[in-house]
Amino acid sequence: MRLFIAIDIPDPVKTTLAALPGRFDGARWVNPAQMHVTLRFIGETDRADEIQAALAVVNSAPLELAIAGVGRFPHSSRMPPRVLWAGLKAPDTLASLHESINAALAPLYLPPDDLPFSPHVTLARTPNASAATAEAAQRFLALNANVSSAPFLVTAFTLYESTLTPSGPMYTPVAVYQLNH
Structure with missing residues (x-):
């Protein structure tokens, strides 16, 4: 299974x-139900039970x-942009x-997540951005540069299974971990 x-x-x-205003053709916009903040991508693994047990010891405050x-x-x-995101x-x-x-997760010797941690919410992907798509993306970014939300409380994190489908990835919760330091 593919996990994150x-x-x-x-x-x-x-x-x-x-x-958000300024959406454009040429981008694959994320279904709002699938929006999240990735903490760690794990990838394909057959060690879901071990991962669930390891995550159960994470202790953090909301x-x-x-x-x-x-x-x-x-x-x-x-x-050209490949991902458009909302910052946090x-x-x-x-x-x-x-x-x-x-x-x-370190004792499980999973492949490392080599990307630096850059918390964000993915809004759209533009894997094959043409010049016109890149220009539209720049307009979208300029139009929404000051977007913000009221603060929201995070009380849990989730281990998800990601299933790739022709219409995009589908995310299914595997386990939820409460933050209650």
Whole structure:
């Protein structure tokens, strides 16, 4: 199974993000029901039971997050965007939670997540961005540069199974872990 660990975001925040102005053709927009903040991508594994047990020892307090602006990966404007995202105003406790999850998984010797931790909510993917798509993406980013949300409380993180389908990935919760330091 293909697994990742994420924080779910509240439905009103998902609705706000799905309604951002300036959407354009040429991007695959994320279904609002699938929006989340990835804490760790694990990938294909047959060790779900071991991963679930390892995550059960993660101890962290609830934390507050808020949407703050939009951006793109890669960051360089010399390259076409591949991902459009909403940023997060995140406390240091989010980075600490990420580190605690990695520490809990370390004894399992899973392949490392080589990307630096950059918390965000993916809004769209533009895998084959043409010049017109890249221009539309820049307009979208400029139009929504100041998007924000009220702070929301995060009280849990979830281990998800990701199933790739022709219409996009489907995410199924495998286990939910409460934050109650």
